[in-house]
Amino acid sequence: MREFVDLGAWRAARQALSGTVGFVPTMGALHRGHAALIERCRAECDHVVLSIYVNPTQFNNPQDLEHYPRTLATDLALARELGVDCVVMPDYAQLYPDGFRYRVEETDFSTILCGAHRPGHFTGVLTVVMKLLNLVQPTRAYFGEKDYQQFLLIRDMCAAFFLDVTIVPCPTVREPDGLALSSRNTLLDAASRARAPEFARALRAPDADAAVVQRLEDAGFDVDYVETRFGRRFGAVVMHGPARDVRLIDNVPAAAEGVPAP
Numbered sequence: 001m002r003e004f005v006d007l008g009a010w011r012a013a014r015q016a017l018s019g020t021v022g023f024v025p026t027m028g029a030l031h032r033g034h035a036a037l038i039e040r041c042r043a044e045c046d047h048v049v050l051s052i053y054v055n056p057t058q059f060n061n062p063q064d065l066e067h068y069p070r071t072l073a074t075d076l077a078l079a080r081e082l083g084v085d086c087v088v089m090p091d092y093a094q095l096y097p098d099g100f101r102y103r104v105e106e107t108d109f110s111t112i113l114c115g116a117h118r119p120g121h122f123t124g125v126l127t128v129v130m131k132l133l134n135l136v137q138p139t140r141a142y143f144g145e146k147d148y149q150q151f152l153l154i155r156d157m158c159a160a161f162f163l164d165v166t167i168v169p170c171p172t173v174r175e176p177d178g179l180a181l182s183s184r185n186t187l188l189d190a191a192s193r194a195r196a197p198e199f200a201r202a203l204r205a206p207d208a209d210a211a212v213v214q215r216l217e218d219a220g221f222d223v224d225y226v227e228t229r230f231g232r233r234f235g236a237v238v239m240h241g242p243a244r245d246v247r248l249i250d251n252v253p254a255a256a257e258g259v260p261a262p
């Protein structure tokens, strides 16, 4: 596995690759959800490129950025084990030579759900993903459905800007108790971790969104939103712990789960 911290070296290496290139962009703190993306990419592409970059422009909360888990040594070991060919790990100066003066902004779907609660979040996501796609020039790029709104925005951005890449959505990977895998799960204290699976259970309940909000609030969650749109029920909650607050998001296919239409 080749590791690139220098984007000049990476771009030269990229020009030498022939065949299909699969790309899995991440912010590190890799878990089984990322492993599933990498495995699918490995099965479908000649070359597997992973990026690890904690992108500051998508964090609307400085404490969230500060506490975001960073586990580079174990990430690299897992990447090697899973057959990743190249890992790209740029820094801010290389990725944002413009100082974030240039941005990709979506003006509709990015303003609802998570966008309504995290100002600027999706502009940061779309901007960094556009940069990474231009640097990696993948044939296929893999994104988890846990971040379903992110997946839709990226897919439609690629269509809007005529990017020659297939965006591949991959099913959410869950713990045996139903909690969707997330790098942020490691930040949950023991009591919050024990209560967290109720979030996924409540989203699947055959009740109206308002009743699900009530159920979650009764269980002690601070609810950002529960909304059923486009055949899926989306939710975001904050769990308050003694050391820090942890925000969890999830979504389930509404029709398949018996969730009523809005």
Ligand code: PAF
Residues within 6 Å of the ligand: 025, 026, 027, 053, 055, 058, 125, 128, 129, 147, 150
């Ligand atoms: O989903 C993530 O981990 C990030 O939002 C992404 C797509 C790597 C952009 O920083």
